[in-house]
Amino acid sequence: MKLYRFLSADDTSGFCHKVTEALNKGWALHGDPTYAYDHANGVMRCGQAVVKEVEGTYSPDMKLGEQ
Known part of the structure; x- marks a missing residue:
């Protein structure tokens, strides 16, 4: 299955770290x-x-950030 997340934060280095962490957990940029x-x-x-x-199978109860 394909999972989707939208990451957002104030324009600080924290946002870049959030995206970098997701990339290092196997997420890919989309758009x-x-x-x-x-x-x-x-x-x-x-x-x-x-x-x-x-x-697996999608469930709305999934914690996407933990995938």
């Missing part, structure tokens, strides 16, 4: 990153979709 201003919090935010092929 282009996004970058937008969060008016409510006054910060820039980044986002990146990632996908991963795994064995």
